[in-house]
Amino acid sequence: MPKTPTVYDVADLAGVSIATVSRVFRKPHKVSQATKDRVNAAVLNLGYVPSGSARSLAARRAGAIGLCFPDFDGIDGGPAPIVYADGRVIEQLDPPEDVEPSGDLYLSEVMLGTEIEAWRHGMAVTIAVARGDEIFDNLAGRVDGMITLSRTVPEGLLAHIARHIPVVVIAGTRAGDDYDHIGTDNVAGMQAMTRHVVDAHGVRDLAFVGGPADSPDDHDRFEGFRMGLHAEGIELPSEPLLRGDFTRSHGRMLGRRLVEAGRVPRALVCSNDQTALGVLDALLATGLRVPEDVIVTGFDGIDASQTSRPRLTTVRQPMRELGRAAVDTLLRRLGDPLMPPQTGTLPVTVLLRESCGCLA
Template structure:
């Protein structure tokens, strides 16, 4: 990955005119590249983006305020995640202010897909308010995510960004102008965050290892299936590392543990487990997050299988909804709200002391044993 030198504090802040001059295009073309990149020919787009990177330009209607870190706003970015996308449905047509809707459920009824992000956001909002800042939240997916990060970077004093949702190059580019803190793991076990960015995460590996150790050693399970998250998720990579550590410690072959893809969502967790049950019924389902576990419970219920009598089910996150499932969900509770608060604290601390040592904070987790995979095996 290319590394860019940090611009000296006394250097003049580059403008859109500098970018246009460097790329030999109009400022209108620069604006189109930064806001609607797909509307510009690839060769021109790359020339403009090269100029942006070389100059360290961050688009801003308030560039002078940004340079002085006086916007009073901190950005929170969850780009690239469908979890924050509104469901694409038409607004209801109202008659006399009331509409009667048949809302009987048909099969599984997925919960809101962004419960994890709701908790992180709540913590970030509280901490920003305590520190005297407003919070600006942005989400997007596909090519729009880079545009969104560039845009929000021009409006805030610092950014907290979910790891691996945008390229390291873009993060390093933005970090030349303002503090950037990564949320969640960087998927480089034992390594520093990319190019020296501050980093706040939770101990995913230790939490999953403790949970799986309970399943395989305390309950004696040898037939378990891992319902994985997205293939590019740093959190899932860490949780799989904890899974493998527990299997190794118990003397079990990693290869015998089947993986199915739940994608961190209730509906995809449901679909993955339903497909699995068409082939076989394992003794335990170890799910990469709570929403996948909720989907697993949906699929098991439709098949008439009992939890925990027929199948153990575990999750990861500690969503409040897990306490009210039937049966209540065994899970690893991570401090989601505290993760948001810690990220905001890291941004504010970096603003106050740009030369402070890098922060790489890993918050502890807690294993919560409930009825879906109880402390003792009551089914045998």
């Protein structure tokens, strides 16, 4: 068999040092384009394949970050039953035509941010979806650290993992734990949105359309909604008017439920964009006008909020930056294991568009 090319062969053919070849593989943003071109040409010419296991042994690192997210695609559970306003339940064997398998667009953006930042530092990202505790336990033994969305991994298991590798939690508030936390200012963003609807549009009949009751983001946004109402002297609700699951299809169902009930508030402040877009679909399908009859707002700032008709007024949170900040925090923790637990909060921005009447 022909001799397997080594990193020494690549360096010799490219006319660079072994350290430079290593930087091209692990930190390409720190190497000039001309040098990268020479090294990559040598790699192709020789048929060289880097040995990840050898690098890991030398650095005592796996060179990978674990990313754990909830099961947002519903593969395990199958199609959810449809519940109508009169209490009838129909077993849904096939998805209705208006349900798009789009997954969670917020998580997709966060995931992209983690991949970008990990690539900048020469790290790989291994993604696990919450379908059994053993997945996380197995993943923890193959990565240098773990990033997870709040409440995705059971607390006992997360504490067990954190004894072996660093853990960064995205979203939610610190609850007496020692993990590093990265989130966005959900409370201030939703408070600002609520006060805008009241002050700029003179609306005092507004309701909150929430997400899952166990979502820390939803909890903080509802608290921001209540704080906005309190600042305007409006009576505070103890619970959201309705709750969904953060998907557009469920938002449509909630919108239809409101119309069927015969009482649609003047403004619907939704906990995320996909819910708001679904509510918008349902209202427009029944002949209601947005924003003339009903104001609808969201939270997240996903791309789809810019292309709806009318375009969705929303609170933009920096989703990609959230993923990048989580990776940056994890890498700093790997470099300094004894530093105090870190908490980072990224700012949000209110984007005013046609669905509230500002640009109509």
